[in-house]
Amino acid sequence: MLKRNSLSITASRKKILQLFLSHTGALAHGDIEVTAGEKFDRVTVYRTLQTFVEKGIIHTIPTADNSIRYALCKDDCSEGYHHDHHIHFVCDVCGNTYCLDDVVTPEIRLPKGYTAGQVEVVVEGICKNCKTPELRS
Numbered sequence: 001m002l003k004r005n006s007l008s009i010t011a012s013r014k015k016i017l018q019l020f021l022s023h024t025g026a027l028a029h030g031d032i033e034v035t036a037g038e039k040f041d042r043v044t045v046y047r048t049l050q051t052f053v054e055k056g057i058i059h060t061i062p063t064a065d066n067s068i069r070y071a072l073c074k075d076d077c078s079e080g081y082h083h084d085h086h087i088h089f090v091c092d093v094c095g096n097t098y099c100l101d102d103v104v105t106p107e108i109r110l111p112k113g114y115t116a117g118q119v120e121v122v123v124e125g126i127c128k129n130c131k132t133p134e135l136r137s
C-alpha cells in the first residue's frame with residue numbers, strides 16, 4: 001500500500017498503517033498518538049497522518065468535540081483528491097465512528113450564489129454492535 005502510493009516505507013508509516021488495517025471504524029488522533037507514541041514522537045505521528053491524508057490513504061472525519069478522527073479510504077482516492085462521499089456514523093454508546101460506505105452524502109440545495117465544497121454528514125446514534133435486545137424494545 002505504501003509502495004503503491006510511492007511512499008518510502010518507514011517504521012512509523014508501517015506502524016500507523018497497520019493500526020488502521022487492524023481496526024474497524026475510525027481512529028481518533030489521540031488514540032493513534034497513544035498507541036504509536038511508545039515508539040514515535042508526536043511530530044512524527046502527526047506528519048505521518050498528514051502524509052496519508054495527502055496521498056489519499058486516509059480521510060478525516062469531523063467530530064462534535066473538534067477532535068480529529070481518521071479512517072481508511074477506499075481505492076478510488078488518490079493523491080490530492082478524495083472521493084469519500086459517504087456519511088459517517090458516531091455511536092453514542094461505544095463512541096466508535098464508522099464509515100457508512102454505502103450511504104451517499106445527500107445533495108444539499110443551496111441558495112443562489114452559494115457553491116458547495118466538501119459536504120460532511122455525521123449521524124449520531126447507536127451502532128449495530130451496541131444495539132442490544134433491551135434497547136430495541
Ligand SMILES: [Zn+2]
Pocket residue numbers: 056057058059073074077081082083084
Ligand atoms: Zn479519501
Ligand SMILES: [Zn+2]
Pocket residue numbers: 091092093094095096126127128129130
Ligand atoms: Zn456502538
Ligand SMILES: [Zn+2]
Pocket residue numbers: 059061071084086087088098099100
Ligand atoms: Zn469515512
